[in-house]
Amino acid sequence: xxxxxxxxxxxxxxxxxxxxxxxxxxxxxxxxxxxxxxxxxxxxxxxxxxxxxxxxxxxxxxxxxxxxxxxxxxxxxxxxxxxxxxxxxxxxxxxxxxxxxxxxxxxxxxxxxxxxxxxxxxxxxxxxxxxxxxxxxxxxxxxxxxxxxxxxxxxxxxxxxxxxxxxxxxxxxxxxxxxxxxxxxxxxxxxxxxxxxxxxxxxxxxxxxxxxxxxxxxxxxxxxxxxxxxxxxxxxxxxxxxxxxxxxxxxxxxxxxxxxxxxxxxxxxxxxxxxxxxxxxxxxxxxxxxxxxxxxxxxxxxxxxxxxxxxxxxxxxxxxxxxxxxxxxxxxxxxxxxxxxxxxxxxxxxxxxxxxxxxxxxxxxxxxxxxxxxxxxxxxxxxxxxxxxxxxxxxxxxxxxxxxxxxxxxxxxxxxxxxxxxxxxxxxxxxxxxxxxxxxxxxxxxxxxxxxxxxxxxxxxxxxxx
Amino acid sequence: xxxxxxxxxxxxxxxxxxxxxxxxxxxxxxxxxxxxxxxxxxxxxxxxxxxxxxxxxxxxxxxxxxxxxxxxxxxxxxxxxxxxxxxxxxxxxxxxxxxxxxxxxxxxxxxxxxxxxxxxxxxxxxxxxxxxxxxxxxxxxxxxxxxxxxxxxxxxxxxxxxxxxxxxxxxxxxxxxxxxxxxxxxxxxxxxxxxxxxxxxxxxxxxxxxxxxxxxxxxxxxxxxxxxxxxxxxxxxxxxxxxxxxxxxxxxxxxxxxxxxxxxxxxxxxxxxxxxxxxxxxxxxxxxxxxxxxxxxxxxxxxxxxxxxxxxxxxxxxxxxxxxxxxxxxxxxxxxxxxxxxxxxxxxxxxxxxxxxxxxxxxxxxxxxxxxxxxxxxxxxxxxxxxxxxxxxxxxxxxxxxxxxxxxxxxxxxxxxxxxxxxxxxxxxxxxxxxxxxxxxxx
Numbered sequence: 041x042x043x044x045x046x047x048x049x050x051x052x053x054x055x056x057x058x059x060x061x062x063x064x065x066x067x068x069x070x071x072x073x074x075x076x077x078x079x080x081x082x083x084x085x086x087x088x089x090x091x092x093x094x095x096x097x098x099x100x101x102x103x104x105x106x107x108x109x110x111x112x113x114x115x116x117x118x119x120x121x122x123x124x125x126x127x128x129x130x131x132x133x134x135x136x137x138x139x140x141x142x143x144x145x146x147x148x149x150x151x152x153x154x155x156x157x158x159x160x161x162x163x164x165x166x167x168x169x170x171x172x173x174x175x176x177x178x179x180x181x182x183x184x185x186x187x188x189x190x191x192x193x194x195x196x197x198x199x200x201x202x203x204x205x206x207x208x209x210x211x212x213x214x215x216x217x218x219x220x221x222x223x224x225x226x227x228x229x230x231x232x233x234x235x236x237x238x239x240x241x242x243x244x245x246x247x248x249x250x251x252x253x254x255x256x257x258x259x260x261x262x263x264x265x266x267x268x269x270x271x272x273x274x275x276x277x278x279x280x281x282x283x284x285x286x287x288x289x290x291x292x293x294x295x296x297x298x299x300x301x302x303x304x305x306x307x308x309x310x311x312x313x314x315x316x317x318x319x320x321x322x323x324x325x326x327x328x329x330x331x332x333x334x335x336x337x338x339x340x341x342x343x344x345x346x347x348x349x350x351x352x353x354x355x356x357x358x359x360x361x362x363x364x365x366x367x368x369x370x371x372x373x374x375x376x377x378x379x380x381x382x383x384x385x386x387x388x389x390x391x392x393x394x395x396x397x398x399x400x401x402x403x404x405x406x407x408x409x410x411x412x413x414x415x416x417x418x419x420x421x422x423x424x425x426x427x428x429x430x431x432x433x434x435x436x437x438x439x440x441x442x443x444x445x446x447x448x449x450x451x452x453x454x455x456x457x458x459x460x461x462x463x464x465x466x467x468x469x470x471x472x473x474x475x476x477x478x479x480x481x482x483x484x485x486x487x488x489x490x491x492x493x494x495x496x497x498x499x500x501x502x503x504x505x506x
Numbered sequence: 507x508x509x510x511x512x513x514x515x516x517x518x519x520x521x522x523x524x525x526x527x528x529x530x531x532x533x534x535x536x537x538x539x540x541x542x543x544x545x546x547x548x549x550x551x552x553x554x555x556x557x558x559x560x561x562x563x564x565x566x567x568x569x570x571x572x573x574x575x576x577x578x579x580x581x582x583x584x585x586x587x588x589x590x591x592x593x594x595x596x597x598x599x600x601x602x603x604x605x606x607x608x609x610x611x612x613x614x615x616x617x618x619x620x621x622x623x624x625x626x627x628x629x630x631x632x633x634x635x636x637x638x639x640x641x642x643x644x645x646x647x648x649x650x651x652x653x654x655x656x657x658x659x660x661x662x663x664x665x666x667x668x669x670x671x672x673x674x675x676x677x678x679x680x681x682x683x684x685x686x687x688x689x690x691x692x693x694x695x696x697x698x699x700x701x702x703x704x705x706x707x708x709x710x711x712x713x714x715x716x717x718x719x720x721x722x723x724x725x726x727x728x729x730x731x732x733x734x735x736x737x738x739x740x741x742x743x744x745x746x747x748x749x750x751x752x753x754x755x756x757x758x759x760x761x762x763x764x765x766x767x768x769x770x771x772x773x774x775x776x777x778x779x780x781x782x783x784x785x786x787x788x789x790x791x792x793x794x795x796x797x798x799x800x801x802x803x804x805x806x807x808x809x810x811x812x813x814x815x816x817x818x819x820x821x822x823x824x825x826x827x828x829x830x831x832x833x834x835x836x837x838x839x840x841x842x843x844x845x846x847x848x849x850x851x852x853x854x855x856x857x858x859x860x861x862x863x864x865x866x867x868x869x870x871x872x873x874x875x876x877x878x879x880x881x882x883x884x885x886x887x888x889x890x891x892x893x894x895x896x897x898x899x900x901x902x903x904x905x906x907x908x909x910x911x912x913x914x915x916x917x918x919x920x921x922x923x924x925x926x927x928x929x930x931x932x933x934x935x936x937x938x939x940x941x942x943x944x945x946x947x948x949x
Contacts, residue, residue, distance in 0.1 A: 097660030200557020218937030279672030
């Protein structure tokens, strides 16, 4: 591919069709796609007390942890040589496991075996991976060692000396947010366009969207896309506690995440990764891969309002959703022959904060008008918490599952209606949207992600038809 | 306000450049300093860096205040800006002013040049370093002597951090503050690929406009590496020269010298205003340069693998194809050239692979010996300088106190007038992401 001739490709700015051919996740509810899906439909909760560090006295001392996760002992990397080095960050480990599942489903082979059907230069990566987990204990110890109590100030000279003694190269390097991409590229042989973005809670929706555009423009044939993040560490919890953004229902953690319920008072922290294999339709068909769904639209916008608040009318969210629907060729006001709106399921950003859920509702209503109450619109954050930068990719995968199975997951813990939240949130029970023959009637689904600071992203996918 | 429509072929031009660097705020100061062959790599001011092994850097001069670059009504907002955000806000304003755009920040009462929904914002960033004194105070409040208690941290320690503490340090806040200040409501992203963040952000911004999702954008990269946390981290990553006994850094940073000892940290960045050419023409804007091509690729790097330059070469080839240009069409190169062998070596291999014999005739612009390496900011600065080279038809001076590899135009050289049709900007990164941009002279 590395030729310098001004060849036909340069003029081939086609608008290629893009499909998803594989997907994998690591979530607080497990790492197997089908098993986690069953748990979501059953309304399971993954939320409980934090066990990874002593958080008992924290205002929020619970979260949705990924448990029983060991990339090397149990995961797809068992027996693979050239394993990630021992201090590989938690984000990268989640992403590696999720990508391995996605690769296998896409028929690209197992870890370590470079896929023969793919030109490495035409396979890229676009992640919304978060920063690595900071070394909190070393940070504390360094500060205390360098503290001058008389002056009530840090002695920076001493800080430097203490830091050299306490902080390690690999641990610090692993905090680079682009390192998850580096690990994936190493194990899956990708040499094409490679990116990482950090648009807070919107990051992995944006990464899938931009990866979709990269393939559409013919700058790659395959993109490994998604996100990975854990903020279940002392700094992460502290930051959100100070912002009073998280639920503080310490006595009832399993029901603390209650999107759209009037008694909601914050989100619940989760962690994990979601990875999808995006591929140009022609490339997928040429190698005999089966498309799971087609990616139909992507919209991105900024609120440009305040760093602490969402624009109250939801105009930023509406702009992102509107752009995604327009690219997908869908009309928010239209109805199909059977009387249904053209979108059949919306995966809500639905964090469970007072502000988000009311404004997201307003935005969906603003865009879909009279169609809005007729579209099932649920939040899986009620069950697995908020995976922050990984949330978008994982929620996109639930949309894929909804299209494929005909079921939509519920919003759990929704018992007290809020007048500001008056749409169909699929409360407390999954819904069967199959026809009499058992075929899925979910043909089009939309996934929303809105980041702290005002960056909004939406994806629209549809069932694959030739 | 310019009305919307969808031109068939959308070409992207640069109509404004803004920069913040060790030479101060604005492209003018940076360009003059570079042309004069000055280096601002010197002792660190503002905090005690004596406990660090690399303590010379390229800092934005004392006296910089972000309050000077925001409207009065936004001055409270400066309190929640870490250094990187402050620098980004200043760079963005100077770029917008240079382009002659009217935005909410330049005149909140006037009709903006672009509808807010058609103005995008892509600003690459790094990880923002926390203020250590504030953290230490909080840690101490949860400790008995040198013994820290998680229990006390949860009960009282966290209260010693300001409520909005975390918002000061989120990488997306560079773009978010800029979108709010300028009322840019189009697509916005925060690419965090270390050294490649700036180039990849400008490239993605170009794509966003090209595909019609925006008509103009504020794009670039900004970062400050001059703080204890990053000076330590970069040293642990074996990036920095140990400065023991030196008081100036110009002679320590030696791009493409096989014996180069490492780089020095810098801070700042470059932000550009990109516009779809027909829109810019309609408002009579004068292009600084044309953004002709973008390419990206991946290089095994950063972990324990030896980089070969293949990923960067792939990115450069892709950018050339996108620009419909050949290597011989490139008249100057602005690479990362930071003086770290781990990145200089593969970078040189990539340039040799792409350019072959043409490389010996192609001047290389180096800036790290002058202002240090601001990582995510470096790509923004490099692109701003490339645009300036094209618009002035001149190359800045080069500083070099070492012995660069033979057959390269990278040694010390005064500023010169030169006929330049196209300039290549390219960079790899510690995570392996590579990006390349081809800029052309505006006709």
